[in-house]
Amino acid sequence: MHHVHLRRAAGALVLTLAMTAGCGSTGSAGQQASTGAGADQSAAATRVFAADNGEVTIPADPKRVVATGYAVPSLIEADAALVGISSWRRGLPMMSDEDRATYDRLEKIAGETAAETNYEAIAKAKPDLIVIGVPAPAMADLDMDRLKSIAPVVAIGPTVPSAWRELSQRQSDAAGRSVNFGEAKAAYEKKAGELAAKYKDALSSLKFGHVGAYGEIAGGTFQREFAGSWGTNIATDIGVSYYGEVKKKGGNAADVTEYPSIEELNESLGEADAITYTVQADGKPNEAVQYVLDSKLWKSLPAVKAGKAFPIRYTEAATYASAMKTLDAIDQALAPLLAQ
Structure with a gap:
């Protein structure tokens, strides 16, 4: 759950x-x-x-x-x-x-x-x-x-x-099974380190924001995830820097994610140089994310207008082995930055 x-x-x-x-x-x-x-x-x-x-x-x-x-x-x-x-x-x-x-x-x-x-x-x-x-x-x-x-x-x-x-x-x-855990951890850290080196220059000057998958369309809200949340914590391991923090910490998960109204999209993400957003395993956004992508306010964000909005798959990885897939997805999503 x-x-x-x-x-x-x-x-x-x-x-x-x-x-x-x-x-x-x-x-x-x-x-x-x-x-x-x-x-x-x-x-x-x-x-x-x-x-x-x-x-x-x-x-x-x-x-x-x-x-x-x-x-x-x-x-x-x-x-x-x-x-x-x-x-x-x-x-x-x-x-x-x-x-x-x-x-x-x-x-x-x-x-x-x-x-x-x-x-x-x-x-x-x-x-x-x-x-x-x-x-x-x-x-x-x-x-x-x-x-x-x-x-x-x-x-x-x-x-x-x-x-x-x-x-x-x-x-x-x-x-x-501590030994088995250690092997998976080492493999993940090796790969994350390689990607951090690969993207070091491309990421060094960028402030990122992230749109998560659990906003509520009926309530007119979207999910803004900060560093340490599901959509951000693995990307952080390769050098992605997510700026800002929640307005009011509520403890644990509520310390790293909040649910602003869609009208607050510019206020929440307007300072971002780049934005990542959660998509499903097939690469398609769910309804909550699509609601944001379809907003006129989304299209007016500086990061979006600059072509720096990147979909990320497998953001809910909760083990080192599954997070390897997330690293691959992040690499694939951020590859255009290397050509800019």
Whole structure:
């Protein structure tokens, strides 16, 4: 469930995302918990993990993992020992063929929202760890006591959009796949660095603005995203500079995005030298973005008149592997700057 929709329905997110690599494992990962006489000590090894729901004792090497929400793509990519997942339709266009095959194969134990959790299906999957990756407001729709009766539960949910980096790291760590996470992170950083060098001169003097995909036509608003939001945080990694900030910070996602009226388009984006805007995986804008593009005020913006408005695909990437597609899309979109 997209964080913007949750924000509108339940208010600003209230999680505080732990930023420390290693994700709060305390004590020895070799801390043992015997399961009876003759039990395999290594199979019973546990550790204490610092999750959003407190310190939780989990298996050191989980063998049967259930994942929901934002934990789904990160744990598929990390090759975690998954036995059940929630659906994650918003991320399907960004999955590799191999990851999509894994997604399709796995048992769906929940729908797109936390309220669509199937507790019987989770119990039937016999997990030894449940990783909940939903925003704080959605946690109210979960029966945590029931989940805890099935297996240890760690909640690792999103705050600001750019925090997917730490979020996916913590989720991978909980599932015992930190090494796999590190490989994906290194590949992303290498590619982002190469693009930063490629566009350094072209981007150095430009101030960017961004139009996101979640404005409301009925309310006559558009979504302005600032640095750290979905549409901007990956572009920032290659040197794109987004100017300004929200007029009134509301905490978490509301710190990096706002919803001005369409009449405020010039006031909001008039200082931009260039503008990026979110489009769907097929390259087409959704209705909310098309509403902005069709506005006479849009056509009068200096950046648009100068031919510096660039559509960006895959702006909702929430893992390093999926963000590689976003980097490719940004490279493709900004290529005309190299010829100017």
